[in-house]
Amino acid sequence: MIEDGEEIPLVGGDVTEGLVRVGDTVRRPPGERDELVRDVLLHLEKVGFDGAPRYLGVDSAGREVLTYIDGEVAGRPRPPWIADEERALSLARLLRAYHDAVEGFGIPQNLPAPIEPPGLPELDDPPELIGHQDVTPENVVFRNGRAYALIDFDMLRPVSRAGEVVNLMLWWAPFGEDADLDPQFRGLDQPRRCRLLADAYGLEDPDRSRLIDLAIRRDERSWHTMKYRAEILGGGWQRMWSEGVGDKIRHRQTWLEKNAETITTALLA
Ligand SMILES: Nc1ncnc2c1ncn2[C@@H]1O[C@H](COP(=O)(O)OP(=O)(O)O)[C@@H](O)[C@H]1O
Ligand SMILES: [Mg+2]
Structure with missing residues (x-):
């Protein structure tokens, strides 16, 4: 009841x-x-x-x-612990555990089509499981300094493991120029954190090799999708778009292109 x-x-x-x-x-x-x-x-x-x-x-x-899951969730302004390396690595392990648990669920046929602009280019990245796809600071509950639970499963969708690790790194390496990042996330060694996140997750080498290319192509789709959702759905989507999320994505793509070699070398070294 x-x-x-x-x-x-x-x-x-x-x-x-x-x-x-x-x-x-x-x-x-x-x-x-x-x-x-x-x-x-x-x-x-x-x-x-x-x-x-x-x-x-x-x-x-x-x-x-x-x-309701008790614990710490990062709001804004971001708490100082948000960039803590051990917390990020515990999240990579939690995401892996989620994947190992959800894999047996399979990928249902006839899922409703996602809200995406017509003509959006295919990603060419075969899905392996139902991914969370929104591992933002607001969507993780921490307890005793470790990631304890994922919340907000609204973005669930078929995705590859690599695609999900891209989403993890985007928020927790994180991807982007210092000027575009929250002050708490500035000055970090992002290639090193990418490597540690990939290790904590247990990402395979072929996925490491293609990770940054995949991240760039996902950002390309995400720019178009966010714009479309702002137009079609309004609300929080429109708010994010007017606050400049589109430009942020474009800057991030440029940053990824500039740092692709360094990050990929760190991932494979
Ligand atoms: N099951 C839950 N347990 C604990 N806190 C929650 C839970 N669901 C939501 N919250 C809190 O509410 C906030 C917003 O919820 P969320 O599901 O992420 O909504 P949105 O879709 O707007 O991002 C979260 O950042 C978290 O602080
Ligand atoms: Mg949320």
Whole structure:
């Protein structure tokens, strides 16, 4: 039985309006992929993966009910611990554990088409599992200085392991010029952190070789997709676009091209 109770707004995410905490649960308005999210969360529970909220059902208002996971989540301004190397590596291990747990779920046929602009070039990167695809600081719960759980499974989609490690590095190496990064993430040795993240994840050599090329091609698609989503969906997507996310992606691509060789050498050394 899902109880009603005092609703405390959860802020800090980018796009979900109306997200609230009620007791030890969170209530989410249905997202783009609610059936997939439900099925994946139920699968994770079945195989005993603890690093994700449990799916509890739907409440009287038609919202998804998940367990609230206690711990630290980075908001803004970013906390000083955000760039801690051990935290990032623990997240790489958690992501690997998530992949090992979700792999058996397979890739369902007939998933609803993602909201993408018509004519978007194919990525040519065969999916291997259902990836999280949004491993941002706001979407990770830490406990005792280690990544404890992934939250916000709204971007779930078929992806390759390499594609998911690109998303991990994008936020946690992180990818980009110091001037474009949060002050807490400036001055880091990004090639070294990429290497350590790849090692902690256990990424295979062929995936290391193609990682930066894949990152650049993913950014190309993401520029078009974010623009389209801002136009079609408005809300948080439009807000992110007006705040310059498109330019950020373009700068990042340039940075990736400039640093491709150094990072790939570090990944393979
Ligand atoms: N299951 C959960 N356990 C703990 N905190 C949560 C949970 N779900 C959401 N939150 C908190 O609410 C914030 C926004 O939720 P999120 O699901 O990431 O929404 P958005 O889609 O807007 O990014 C998160 O950054 C986190 O602080
Ligand atoms: Mg979020």
